[in-house]
Amino acid sequence: MTTVSTQTGGRVRRQNHGPESLLQVAVQEFLTRGYDATSMEDLSRAAGITKSSFYHHFSGKEALLRAALERALNGLFAILDSEGARTGTPVERLRHIVREQVKVLVAELPYVTVLLRVRGNTESERWALERRREYDARVAALVREAVEAGELREDIEPALAARLLSGLVNSVVEWARPDRDPGTLPDAVARAVFEGILPARR
């Protein structure tokens, strides 16, 4: 824990930061400025601590990015290991994954947003892209299984469907707000995936 007192307009502002809260500050800066445009100076200023205090917890901004990406990816991969993703028909498992993925996106919003903006400019970014591809490939395999099991319409092209699925679910980070979004969001997204975003009146 790093404690720093800063004099701001006569008031003493104390900033207490552990690694987790520094990560939170850093991710917010990455999202606002873009990772490449963010310096350790920017991060120290945003956290209200000295650069050397920051370096006490993280070796640099790449380490912060890596920690943020790990947090997002751990949340996502935990879904694939959960009971509901391993049992039931392929469609039941896909429905479970979609719902849980929406929950993780909302719960870990800033971390997942950083993950989804990664373009592969650094070692950690390339690692994260590889892990994302791995995740998407596992979901795509399940879509293929569902088509082969005859659960889905036979004109569904599994590779395209998997891409659209990933795109639709991940797009939630663009507007979701953890404090505002209703608990019904996971089911609403699942319904959009399986029945359409704009289904005709029956």
Place this chain on the structure above:
Amino acid sequence: MTTVSTQTGGRVRRQNHGPESLLQVAVQEFLTRGYDATSMEDLSRAAGITKSSFYHHFSGKEALLRAALERALNGLFAILDSEGARTGTPVERLRHIVREQVKVLVAELPYVTVLLRVRGNTESERWALERRREYDARVAALVREAVEAGELREDIEPALAARLLSGLVNSVVEWARPDRDPGTLPDAVARAVFEGILPARR
């Protein structure tokens, strides 16, 4: 047209650039490095011309960004003005818009990708976000019309559906390749919107 000869390993490399090709180079750099991390030096180097030649066509990188965003937005707004978006039932108009939007995304891929990555850090970015909101609001109004006309299932929440619609369609830029994607993509995306990405076998 700016012509520059550069001596590269004994070979003379001539670079001929008009505004359009400079814009193309700049957009590629913005996408690779991120806009904030791209300097006019980077752009001149990528174009193989001097900085002053670059400034002959564009007042700076903000002007390049603005031109890229205008190109993407003009493509999108042209859809809303087209015949098919103004006539027919709300659902027919929405189907037309979805299909045409996919076409514009693929045809103007790098420009739309820049648009969709805009976060509002500069004047041009804030202008573009405003225009995007305007576009999305017009589509959202049409979704509401479709629900009110009884064309869509009555449990559809128009605001949420409009967000998911925008998210799904725009996600195409993440993987589309103009030279590779089949002409069937617009219909496939429209089907995903109206019938589901993973519709059950009937």
